[in-house]
Amino acid sequence: MNPAELVRPEVLALSAYHVPPAEGMVKLDAMENPYPLPETLRRELAEALSRVELNRYPDPSGAKLRELLRRKMKVPAGFEVMLGNGSDELLQIAVLALARPGAAMMFPAPTFVMYSMYGTLAGMKVHAVPLREDFSFDARAFIARMSAERPALVFIAYPNNPSGVLYPEEDVAAVVRAAPGAVVLDEAYHAFAGKSFMHRLAEFPNLLVLRTVSKLGLAGIRLGYLAGSPAWIEQLNKVRSPYNVNVLTQTAACFLLERLEVLEEQAARIREERGRLARALAALPGVHVFPSEANFILARVPGADRVHAALLARKVLVKNLNSPATRECLRVTVGTPEENRILLDALRECLQK
Numbered sequence: 001m002n003p004a005e006l007v008r009p010e011v012l013a014l015s016a017y018h019v020p021p022a023e024g025m026v027k028l029d030a031m032e033n034p035y036p037l038p039e040t041l042r043r044e045l046a047e048a049l050s051r052v053e054l055n056r057y058p059d060p061s062g063a064k065l066r067e068l069l070r071r072k073m074k075v076p077a078g079f080e081v082m083l084g085n086g087s088d089e090l091l092q093i094a095v096l097a098l099a100r101p102g103a104a105m106m107f108p109a110p111t112f113v114m115y116s117m118y119g120t121l122a123g124m125k126v127h128a129v130p131l132r133e134d135f136s137f138d139a140r141a142f143i144a145r146m147s148a149e150r151p152a153l154v155f156i157a158y159p160n161n162p163s164g165v166l167y168p169e170e171d172v173a174a175v176v177r178a179a180p181g182a183v184v185l186d187e188a189y190h191a192f193a194g195k196s197f198m199h200r201l202a203e204f205p206n207l208l209v210l211r212t213v214s215k216l217g218l219a220g221i222r223l224g225y226l227a228g229s230p231a232w233i234e235q236l237n238k239v240r241s242p243y244n245v246n247v248l249t250q251t252a253a254c255f256l257l258e259r260l261e262v263l264e265e266q267a268a269r270i271r272e273e274r275g276r277l278a279r280a281l282a283a284l285p286g287v288h289v290f291p292s293e294a295n296f297i298l299a300r301v302p303g304a305d306r307v308h309a310a311l312l313a314r315k316v317l318v319k320n321l322n323s324p325a326t327r328e329c330l331r332v333t334v335g336t337p338e339e340n341r342i343l344l345d346a347l348r349e350c351l352q353k
C-alpha cells in the first residue's frame with residue numbers, strides 16, 4: 001500500500017522540521033543557552049530526580065509547577081496557567097481549539113514556522129501579513145487585514161523570530177484591542193527582551209501570553225506555559241493530552257525555578273554578549289545587522305549560501321535563512337564569548353574570499 005494515497009494532501013505537501021547534525025560543531029543555530037548549570041546544582045538536581053517515582057503517572061495538571069510559575073513569572077492574580085510539552089504543544093492546542101470550519105488565523109511574517117504549519121494542519125485559513133522590508137511591524141496594515149479576514153486567532157512573536165525585532169508595545173496593544181478573536185503573544189524570548197504583556201493580561205480579555213523555558217536554558221526538558229483568563233484556559237485544557245508534561249520535567253522545572261536567579265544571571269550575560277556580537281558583526285564588510293532583543297542576531301550577509309557552507313566547513317553551525325522573505329540572511333545564536341570569537345574569526349575569513 002502506498003501511504004500517499006491515504007495521507008491528507010496538507011500533510012503530503014509539508015516537509016518535516018529539519019534539524020542538522022551538530023556533533024563536534026560550535027552550535028549557534030538553535031537559540032540555546034550556551035552555559036551549563038553549575039556543578040553543585042547539577043548534583044543536587046540529580047539527587048532530586050533520583051527520588052521521582054517513575055512508576056507513577058505525573059500530576060495531571062502539574063499543580064505545584066503551575067503555582068511556582070505563577071509566582072516566579074509574576075502571572076497576575078486571577079489568571080490561570082497551563083503547561084505544555086514545549087510551547088510548541090501549546091501553540092498547537094490553541095489552533096486545535098479555535099479551528100472551527102472556515103476559521104482564519106493571522107500573523108506578521110516572516111515569523112516562527114510552526115504557526116503556519118499548525119494552522120494548515122488544522123485546516124485553518126492561514127494569512128501571513130508581511131512585515132516591512134526592515135522587519136518592523138506595520139500595525140495599521142495588520143489591523144486593516146484583521147477587519148477584512150476576521151481571524152479567530154492571531155499569533156505575534158514578541159520579540160519576533162527570525163528577526164529578533166521587538167515591535168513597539170503600543171502597536172501590539174492596538175492589535176490586541178482591535179482583534180476580533182484571540183491573540184496569543186509568544187514571548188519565547190522574554191528573558192532577553194525585558195518587555196512583556198504578562199502584567200497587562202487584565203486589560204485584554206482576548207489575550208493569552210505564551211512562554212517557554214527553552215531559550216532560558218532548559219530546551220532539553222520541553223516545557224512551555226500559557227497564561228490567560230480562567231475562561232480561556234478551561235476550554236484549552238480540554239484539548240490538552242492528559243499527563244502531557246512528564247514527571248522528570250515537572251521535577252527539574254520546580255527545582256530550577258526555585259533557583260531562577262542562576263538562569264537569569266546567564267540571560268544577563270547573553271544580553272551583554274549580544275551587544276558585543278552585534279557591533280562586531282555590523283563592522284564586517286557588507287554585513288547588515290537587524291536590531292535584536294532576543295538571544296540571536298539576524299544578519300544580511302553578502303553571499304549567504306556560500307558563507308553558510310564555508311562556516312560549516314569550519315565547524316560553525318548557524319541557520320541559513322536565505323529565501324525570498326529573508327534574502328541573504330543568516331541567523332546566529334549568541335554563544336559564549338569564546339564561541340562568538342570563533343564565529344567572528346571564521347566569518348572574517350569567509351568574507352575576505
Ligand SMILES: *Cc1c(COP(=O)(O)O)cnc(C)c1O
Binds near residue numbers: 161211
Ligand atoms: C523557539 C520558539 C518556540 C518554541 O519553543 P519550545 O518551547 O522549545 O517548543 C516558540 N515560539 C518561538 C517564537 C520560538 O522562537
